[in-house]
Amino acid sequence: MLIGIDVGGTYTDGVLFSRGSVVHSVKNPTNEQDLFGTLLFVLDALLARCNGERVERVVLSTTLVTNLLAAEQGERTALVLLPGAGLPYSAYRISPDTYFLKGSIDFRGREIEEPDTAEIERVLEEIDRLGIRRVAVAGKFSNRNDGHEVLVREMIRARYPHIDACTSNDVSGRLNFPRRAVTCYYTAMTMRAWSSFADGIEAAVSAKIPECDLHILKADGGTMPVETSRMRPCETVFSGPAASTMGGVALMREPLNSLVIDIGGTTSDISLLIEGQPLYASKGALIGGHLTHIHSFAVNSVPIGGDSPVVEESGSLRVGPLRYGPAACFGGNAPTVTDAFNLLLALNIGDPEASRAQLGAVAGRLSQPLGEICRGVADLVIEALGEAIQRMFRQWEDEPAYKVWEVVNRKGFVLEQVVGIGAAAPAIVPLLAKELGVKYFLHPYSPVANALGAAVARPTLAVQVHVDTQNGVYTVAPGGLSGKIKGSNYQIGDARELARHFLRKMGAERGLSDYADDAEVYLEEQFNVIRGRGLAGKLFDVGVQIAPGFIRGYDGVAR
């Protein structure tokens, strides 16, 4: 049996899943002040229906870190930067406690300027004097040579053992120094809070279900063992939309160009599937106005959901954006989008008379027939969603291209179907699909697809190596490893094998060995380094990953 729990902003959903069927599902309001309590309540409710069968894995998707960062409630963290030449220092407005140090590295990992240890001493003294206990260290091109970052971290560890230090290359090995700095900063800021939350959950789960794996869902739609998450709390952000997208894929399982729309109470999250595979945000997740290196699905949120109230404003109809409560047909006190669709399409959900009474009042105030009001609400909803969808198509088509091949073979996104997720999807999705001129997909499990997506998602891991044969070195990300290459005549196949080697190694450390053989190459670049008239070396960038997918044994749901 598998358990998936998605702690959302309004509701926490949980499913108990076994052999293609949802055995039990739970929907419970989320108590933001006590996420731990909410989680345990849902977990207990699911375990009560296990009938003594073994639960192999629990996967959690939570908003803890997202909320900490959004509310700026992370711990005070100093950001120590080694930017060298380039953009002005004023470009790095990330932390109110930012310190700049001498020392710089270039794109080949060569040292341009040495760090000044006396300066580092002074800065650390100041940080300690201010009582700051978390430090994030980030240097430009540290992904090519993290010597300077490590030097600062080791000085902190040696002299200020009460201060925790993170380095940016350990968090992400990709190019983009500001994004690495931000990701490292957020990691340092939330590590303690996440770790203590993880302690609690881990203790509770192992007490209730011994021998059960506990995984955390990431923004990229994959899971990671709770142990790994302690070093990478930021990867848990935006896992809610990722859960929904994975749920849509899990239910649909066809290689179609699709749009997954999760229509919740107050918002709708839209993601794209290219031939059935979720599309990633090419620039990484955006948190607190900063782009990060957190691998995340491209999700567009529209502030309209099933519970969005229908109001009249200066003589015209408006929808949302706040939520006053559930739909009138489910006992709410205000007319909502769900009520309008309920009447318009004669869906007969809940108490249609309540929908009629509440929307009738709006119609009276606007002196319009009730039917027209319902039609008007539907138009507003479809229009808002349609705009967001078109924007996503454009974003995808506007992605930059760096190779002739990519430009010549560029294809537009031709939508084939709409996959509806969430409680309000059955009301809204058919009309939306009709408007877009495509078919739609709804499943009886659609309302709990988010929790189902979490329950069946497999672990993911991406490993990237950069090899510079002229200098005889390689670097590996994540984790900030490096080493010297052996032998002459190093080729792309060797770089690929190196990447696979580290993926297997890291996979084993994270308990993902089962999936290491599924790893696929997602990036392969090679450049000849020509100096004078001759070949001086080669540069390789190879990435291999266990892509988002489903755990062994998952074979779709019973229809």
Add this chain to the structure above:
Amino acid sequence: MKPTGVLFFPAFDWAISPAHPEREERLLYTRDQIFEEGIMDLPVIREYHPRLATAKEISRVHFCVPDVASRVTEAHLVAAGSALVMADAFMTGEVKNAFAIIRPPGHHAMTVSHGNRGFCDINNEAVMVEYLRRTYGITRIAIVDTDVHHGDGTQEIFWQDPDVLFISFHQDGRTLYPGSGFVDELGGPLAHGTTINIPMAPGTTDEGIHYILDNLVMPMLEEFEPEVVINSAGQDNHYSDPLAQMRFTAQGYALLNQKLQPDIAVLEGGYSIETALPYINMGIIMAMAGIDFSNLREPDYDPKEFRERPGNMDAIKALVREQLTNFREREAVVEGYRRKGRTVETTARTIFYDTEGIHEKQRLGFRICPDCCGFRTIASNAAHRSGRVSTVFCVSLPRACCPVCAEETRQAYEKMKGEKGYDFIYLQDRIADQFYTLDLKHGRETVV
């Protein structure tokens, strides 16, 4: 405030040959630098994606022999198309200015293209100029070519065009490819003084180039009043460039763009791929986007090493005076030619394609007209290294032609249809925006 548009197209899968300066690696370290800096994430920058230029867009400038499809590689079509994307972004007002960091380059490609010359097949800036004219009705354009090599292709294309002010500063042609760009190359009879060359001695520094910019380039631009200013932004004046001997720095390039304020910049040459390009490209983006670039420098930069030699400064001052006079007296010279009435000026020249070893001979006819910009014909004979020879005749009708010249141009094309000895004859009708190719051997005419 509007952002600056940037289109970065490094053509990571294209090279002239594996060890050629125009190889995959050329913009690799520039990619590393601009990605690592995260400059594309800033709200003052908007990144664009490339497109392919069409055969018609190329034909507005070039006579490709035998045709666009077989002459121009996809890489060149993407580079030219990228310049057009930047032109659209600027003209529609999405951005305040735009920079196409693209390869392959284009400024050595001339009107007739038999092959690759100076690493260029087609002229990206020229294709963009004709696109701006056709799509947005722009007339007056200034191109400032800041590549260390003379922009001989761009000069040749706009030689007879009084509405394009072409300014090229470069290392003296007696010391560097392509061996042209001297002070007396001032443009055709009816476009005299709208081609201005500024050959500089090897070793000229930031100081010398900025003197030229402040005292010659900027005043000329002010007086010419172009609707659009284009920087043909080569980066090989840099002190570390392996193919040239100048002493320009990344700071110098950034400051140049801050002063020049080009509406659209298009990358040309520059082959110091590790020591110069990453920093110059950053500098140009920063200057165009209004970002403080005082923290930008090359790893080995030492400001003390870039003082101008006094003797060279005197030569530069004399050059600036001479060219400013040529520019300011241009209308009187043109008037003198116009008074000759409707005559035809004929000249001949040879062109060498260094990349592909092609020897081309041209006979040119230029119609001088008292009422318009005139028109030109080019008879071209190209001997390829393989021994193959192609002979073509080209008739070019500019948009600004008077009805008399337009009629005469079209008749010239019709008349040539009966001539023997040519493989292809072409008519470039920019008024009708139609481009004819007649394959004489097979008697087939195609129009794009």
